[in-house]
Amino acid sequence: MTAIAKLYVLLCGYEILPRSVCLRGGGNRFVESVPVSAYLLETQQGFVLFDTGINADLVRAPALRNQHFTKNSWEPPVVWPQHELLPQLRKIGIAPRDVRHVVLSHAHLDHTGNLRHFRHAKVWMQKSEYDFAFNGPGHPGVVRSDLDDPDLDWSFVDGDHEVMPGFTLLSTPGHTPGHQSALISLPQAGRALLVGDVGDWMANFENEILPGEASDDVAALDSIRKINRIHRDEDALMFVCHDPDLIQNQKLAPDFYA
Numbered sequence: 001m002t003a004i005a006k007l008y009v010l011l012c013g014y015e016i017l018p019r020s021v022c023l024r025g026g027g028n029r030f031v032e033s034v035p036v037s038a039y040l041l042e043t044q045q046g047f048v049l050f051d052t053g054i055n056a057d058l059v060r061a062p063a064l065r066n067q068h069f070t071k072n073s074w075e076p077p078v079v080w081p082q083h084e085l086l087p088q089l090r091k092i093g094i095a096p097r098d099v100r101h102v103v104l105s106h107a108h109l110d111h112t113g114n115l116r117h118f119r120h121a122k123v124w125m126q127k128s129e130y131d132f133a134f135n136g137p138g139h140p141g142v143v144r145s146d147l148d149d150p151d152l153d154w155s156f157v158d159g160d161h162e163v164m165p166g167f168t169l170l171s172t173p174g175h176t177p178g179h180q181s182a183l184i185s186l187p188q189a190g191r192a193l194l195v196g197d198v199g200d201w202m203a204n205f206e207n208e209i210l211p212g213e214a215s216d217d218v219a220a221l222d223s224i225r226k227i228n229r230i231h232r233d234e235d236a237l238m239f240v241c242h243d244p245d246l247i248q249n250q251k252l253a254p255d256f257y258a
């Protein structure tokens, strides 16, 4: 039994990063252009968005671009018009208000950028991730203004949690303190894992390589192994958010997996 009918892959832009940000020890002299993915599920309980891409205003407005990227010696991401979230939803034939649930894998800005369009939706985050975003010392990758809208309808979880039949949140901490992933069931394609930033690339999973940044290395490796175990046991498809090779062969919205 699954409530999910379709999975759409939304390509929301590219980040320009040293390889070592994706693969620990991968070298600083390789500069990679990596995709930023988000996912939309059509379900019996309305549409569900898993991550929301980058806020294009941060890239385009000079003051914001400086504050969030240049000042930190980060290359600003690439967000072309075809990468913007709302036009991609329009192409699928839906409006933001059709999205009933938003899942945030974690609080980094390449996952939270368009949350402001979904004030009417239930927003799912691990409680420990929210605490990291708001009660921690602050992190340049967390844009609190993406998250501090008082009209957001938060639904905090602690650990693995079934949102609806065929859609389970998986606690996968380590990259950040409350990172989460999702295991979904598609009617024909079967199980699929939306892994967020547990590993940016397939190589993180194939070779158990830590992400460049982790709040807890031991937990991050445990989470890579948890995903690998489910991948193997459930014969699940892997949807890896930032893999530059994987994106070449994925169906992109408005095409979909069913």
Ligand SMILES: [Zn+2]
Pocket (backbone or CB within 6 Å): 106, 108, 175, 197
């Ligand atoms: Zn991240």
